[in-house]
Amino acid sequence: MAKLYFKYGAMGSSKTAQALMTRFNYTQKGYNVLLLKSSVDNRFETAFNPQVVSRIGLSADCIKFSSGENLLNLFTKNNYSKKVDVVIVDECQFASKTQVEQLKQISKDIPVLCYGLLTNFKTELFEGSKRLIELADSIDEVKSVCKCGAKATVNARKINGKVTTSGEEILIGAEESYESMCYWCFTKALENSKPKLVDFKAEIKNKHYNYLERE
Ligand SMILES: [Zn+2]
Structure with missing residues (x-):
């Protein structure tokens, strides 16, 4: 039985670099990796050549998915043209609850590795990360x-x-x-x-003096 992996970390913790190194490792051994990322993340975006790009300079072509897209269908379509051995998802926090459930289905047959943030800027869980915590077979923290x-x-x-x-x-x-x-x-x-709280008394006093000076 394959597994659904969730590898989370804060921004700048090298999650994307790790995702790309894992992809490289699989590819070197002759495995076919389906590299996905959410289209919400539009950094490094060009219309024809979406890429996963890490801050330390690694990059690879990927397929992006929109928020409402069925990932099972996306997987089936790619698996049909060339058998997919492993799925790697970058910025997985942007996947919806339903999409994480679809990734879980895919992980019944092949490994699915998800890399992303755990919480948003309000320290609250992203929807995708919440569902991944609930469904992942393996959860690891990428520390920074x-x-x-x-x-x-x-x-x-x-x-x-x-x-x-x-x-x-x-x-x-x-x-x-x-x-x-x-x-x-x-x-x-x-x-x-x-x-900062304004010291209104001092401010009025200053204005008053200024007024008197001008007089
Ligand atoms: Zn500190």
């Missing part, structure tokens, strides 16, 4: 470090350099960036990002 030295577990969203917990789960084309941190650095950064 916070700037303080502790393990990074939170994928903090930054807008104009400030950590925020507001906004949609997926921002497309927005000017946001992400930083992986431990929970305590995250809560501290969140606190520091809140607007």
